[in-house]
Amino acid sequence: MRRSWWKVLCVICLGYTVIGGILMPVPRLNIINESIRNLYYHVPMWFTMILLFTGSFIYSIKYLRGGNLRDDVYASQLTNTGIFFSILGMLSGMEWANYTWGAPWSNDPKQLGTAMSMLIYFAYIILRGGLKDDEKRAKISAVYNIFAYALMIPLLWVLPRMVDSLHPGNGGNPGFNQYDLDSNMRMVFYPAVIGWFLIGLWIATLKIRWGLLKFEKENNFQFEFEKNHNNNA
Amino acid sequence: MRKASFITTLLIPITAIISKAQTANEPEMADTMRSNGKIYVVVLVLATIFAGIIAYLIRIDRKISKLEKNK
Numbered sequence: 001m002r003r004s005w006w007k008v009l010c011v012i013c014l015g016y017t018v019i020g021g022i023l024m025p026v027p028r029l030n031i032i033n034e035s036i037r038n039l040y041y042h043v044p045m046w047f048t049m050i051l052l053f054t055g056s057f058i059y060s061i062k063y064l065r066g067g068n069l070r071d072d073v074y075a076s077q078l079t080n081t082g083i084f085f086s087i088l089g090m091l092s093g094m095e096w097a098n099y100t101w102g103a104p105w106s107n108d109p110k111q112l113g114t115a116m117s118m119l120i121y122f123a124y125i126i127l128r129g130g131l132k133d134d135e136k137r138a139k140i141s142a143v144y145n146i147f148a149y150a151l152m153i154p155l156l157w158v159l160p161r162m163v164d165s166l167h168p169g170n171g172g173n174p175g176f177n178q179y180d181l182d183s184n185m186r187m188v189f190y191p192a193v194i195g196w197f198l199i200g201l202w203i204a205t206l207k208i209r210w211g212l213l214k215f216e217k218e219n220n221f222q223f224e225f226e227k228n229h230n231n232n233a
Numbered sequence: 234m235r236k237a238s239f240i241t242t243l244l245i246p247i248t249a250i251i252s253k254a255q256t257a258n259e260p261e262m263a264d265t266m267r268s269n270g271k272i273y274v275v276v277l278v279l280a281t282i283f284a285g286i287i288a289y290l291i292r293i294d295r296k297i298s299k300l301e302k303n304k
Contacts, residue, residue: 007291007294011287014283014287015280015283018276018279018280018283019276019279019280022272022275022276022279023272023276028259028260028262029260030260033260033261033262034262034263199290202290202294203290206290206293206294206297209297209301210297213297213300213301213304216304217304
């Protein structure tokens, strides 16, 4: 176990979210009723996805500036974990929508924007799978990743706000913080976001460490050379 | 006079019923589950699943740490 204090914090926050999220009082509202508790689980999926994609975006820029293939491992594994969380967010959202909006898919602009963004990121995986040369794969996918991130921001945060949407905070619907997210819910929601952030980072670091091990095994000779080169310089 | 008092005696229980119906119209929540304690079963199941996932993550973490040491 490496650097484990934040992993302990993650377990504490998420344990509290699982127990407190069910037992703590919530506002009594029509239509959503008890399902308002999904806020603690569905929404942090997207927050975690954004965090991981932002990390991936930063490492892609870092790769393009420095040309270190280890940054490419970071970028690709952060994106993979982000896609994992986006799938969880989409599935949980569709389940929630089925019982509150009446159908799992109602062509809500935020749903559509997210689906487009997910397809863009799926293409990232396909693109990486199709290129065999390490350097070429790293360079092309880094550039692609930067464009994917630049597209995700308007698709998720700008366009859904400009049209009518069933999501709160869009098209005249009030955001949760204005009326519904009362102090009782904040007491669970904020630790929940921290906990989900940390578990996302934890999974991502595991995948990155595994990716680095694989990379170093494959490029053992190159790695040694680089080390000697750095020592001489 | 008598007619008026008859109407009021009729009206009082009716308004009482209406006001009761309005409190019952409040959004429905899982109050029964909470009052009979079955909600703790749900919490127990969720906590078990969560503990399992965390144990699994810790195991993978340990294995990767071991690999990193052996390289």
